[in-house]
Amino acid sequence: MPDTELDDLLTRVRACTLCRDHLPPGVRPVLQMDARAHILIVGQAPGARANASGVPFDDASGERLRDWLGVERGVFHDARRIAILPMGFCYPGRAGGADLPPRPECARTWRAPLLARLQHVQLTVLLGRHALAHACGQRAPSVTDTVRDWRAHHPAVMPLPHPSPRNNRWLARNPWFEHDLLPALRARVAEVLGNGRG
Numbered sequence: 001m002p003d004t005e006l007d008d009l010l011t012r013v014r015a016c017t018l019c020r021d022h023l024p025p026g027v028r029p030v031l032q033m034d035a036r037a038h039i040l041i042v043g044q045a046p047g048a049r050a051n052a053s054g055v056p057f058d059d060a061s062g063e064r065l066r067d068w069l070g071v072e073r074g075v076f077h078d079a080r081r082i083a084i085l086p087m088g089f090c091y092p093g094r095a096g097g098a099d100l101p102p103r104p105e106c107a108r109t110w111r112a113p114l115l116a117r118l119q120h121v122q123l124t125v126l127l128g129r130h131a132l133a134h135a136c137g138q139r140a141p142s143v144t145d146t147v148r149d150w151r152a153h154h155p156a157v158m159p160l161p162h163p164s165p166r167n168n169r170w171l172a173r174n175p176w177f178e179h180d181l182l183p184a185l186r187a188r189v190a191e192v193l194g195n196g197r198g
């Protein structure tokens with residue numbers, strides 16, 4: 001059955017220009033959503049390549065994230081299975097050699113109504129400090145401490161570092177992430193996607 005309320009909402013999101021004065025690269029919301037999704041990925045904001053293509057995680061971070069999840073590109077970009085809602089939907093540009101943080105107006109405006117349409121999510125994947133801080137509020141511990149404590153959130157939520165190549169050093173310093181967390185994450189993703197078929 002068509003979800004006209006969600007369609008209307010997504011039309012408004014894709015036409016949004018709320019913080020265009022703070023977006024040097026211009027306005028281009030990049031997100032992936034269908035009310036049937038069973039997995040929700042909460043990232044930071046699209047990077048330059050995703051902004052150019054309009055496809056979420058269309059870059060090296062996406063390659064790594066798909067490996068972490070154990071899914072092929074076709075599954076990853078199937079909105080009926082996986083919703084991708086970053087904390088900011090538009091590419092904020094760069095400063096000091098890094099991408100700028102997501103615009104705060106975006107989550108304030110769009111997160112609650114969009115999340116209200118996702119009634120079938122069984123696993124929420126939080127990527128990096130902006131998504132973790134939003135989920136944990138003022139008392140958010142460090143990314144490392146939160147990710148190291150992943151079992152406290154399992155199986156409904158999985159906190160992860162951002163899959164950016166900028167975090168290669170973090171990954172090398174924390175081998176437990178690959179040995180302990182990733183096998184549990186892949187098993188949970190397979191379980192949820194299996195549950196979500198049909």
Ligand code: SF4
Nearest residue numbers: 016017018019090106
């Ligand atoms: S970042 Fe979000 S709030 Fe800002 S213009 Fe893009 S869609 Fe609108």
